Amino acid sequence: MILDFYNPPLALLASSSKEGLELGGSKLIVSIDEDRNLYSEGHIYTEMSWAEFYKEEGLEDIINNFTQKEFESISDDSEALVDSISKIIYKIIKKKRLFYGIFDFEVDAFLNENTIIPGLEIPPKIINTLMAAHRSTRDKILFPKILRDEGDQTKVQIKFFGDKKDRLIFSGSTLEELANQLRVVRGFATGIVCTTQILANFYILNDNIIFKEDDERKLYLDVENIQLIEEGIKNEILTPINWFRIDLGINALETLNLWDEIRKNDKLQLAIAEYDHYLLEMIFEEFEKLGTGQQIGYNINDDFAQMSQQERKQVLKDISYAIKILHENVKEK
Known part of the structure; x- marks a missing residue:
């Protein structure tokens, strides 16, 4: 199922070139409507910088300096956090949407898988593949432009991949059915965003999502998704962009630092x-x-x-x- 994600953060659209690369991340609250459209409702944290490489021969992959492009954070401000979350909740109710969860994107050129997946061990070979693909793509300036304008909004189309992807899409067709599941769901899914020429593909590597307290939570690595990513990179169909973590439902608020x-x-x-x-x-x-x-x-x-x-x-x-x-x-x- 392909979903429309409206007003996505810069972290989902990060690109690079021979001259430098974008680094940073975003944590934001996302809602969903009856048609499975996703909406960015407000940032808890966002920071994106341009990291410029040295121009001297032999130092082309070494960062020379940083220029901050965007910064906004209420993650350590309890008053602003309460005010923002409250306003978002009322807006979601008014728009007849549902609190889908909190999205966390980290853009680090795949230098550290533990950024948002603590405890998950990804084989070094896979990390090296991701880093090499990222480097090759920026050298060829091939980062896809997947952002589209739609009226006064922007959007990207996304698709979830993985053995447990239904835990993020849910069953049923009505808003009431979605509401019923989002009301009790707990946990998160983590993985890698890779883009094609038209889509942002969310490859789920691990999740601990449960719908009942006695459901089992078990750390795993989706090997089949890893293989899909490797094959897509090899055939120059996929471009790895960033890590993601999605905490589901309004219970996701419990993951906030404050x-x-x-x-x-x-x-x-x-x-x-x-x-x-x-x-x-x-x-x-x-x-x-x-x-x-x-x-x-x-x-x-x-x-x-x-x-x-x-x-x-x-x-x-x-x-x-x-x-x-x-x-x-x-x-x-």
């Missing part, structure tokens, strides 16, 4: 409570529509699925009351 500091903030709790109510109401309406109480998709939260209509209404009522109390607390401050 989460323990901000998680009890009334303003943030209110926004999250409003979002949870938005999801539950959406799911409940789907149950009502079906009129059977049968499960939607493969991942409905068990306790909610087994509730009677009266019990589900009580859950929504309780959440509404909790939201009211949070509103009052915020006003008093």
Whole structure:
């Protein structure tokens, strides 16, 4: 399945040449709509620099100096973090979208696989292949231009590859089915972005995504995806761009450095409570529509699925009351 990713970060579009290369990274909140379109909703961190090589013979791969192209960060500012996340959540609700997760892109010319995949050992041969392909592509200035304009927005088309790719695409066709799965999902997927002439391919190398607490989390390396990348590079079809990590669902907020500091903030709790109510109401309406109480998709939260209509209404009522109390607390401050 090919997905449209609107207003992607510079890190996903990083390029290089004989003169230098782009280095840096981005961490951003991403939403999804019913048609599986992804939207960049706001950056937690972004930094991109141009690293210029020495021009002297024999030093062509050695970095001479850095020029910062873009920098924005609220990752260490608790007040700005709460304000930004809260606004994004309300925007997602207003736009009838879902909090898909937090994307993290790292552009380092494939010098360090542990940048966003701690503990994952990738064979040195693969790292050398990625580095060599990156060097060859920049020497030939062959980095694909995959960014497209669409009205007042930009977009790239992306595709997930891997044995466990369905954990990121999800089953079902309605927003309610997506909401039901994103409400309970936990974990992340990591891998490598390689581009073709038209697509950004996300090759998943590892994931620990679960939908139930008793699901098994196991570190693995998707060897078949590694082979696909190697073959694509060999045939000059793929250009390796960066590492990626995708933490799924609103639970992804728990991975933020300042989460323990901000998680009890009334303003943030209110926004999250409003979002949870938005999801539950959406799911409940789907149950009502079906009129059977049968499960939607493969991942409905068990306790909610087994509730009677009266019990589900009580859950929504309780959440509404909790939201009211949070509103009052915020006003008093």
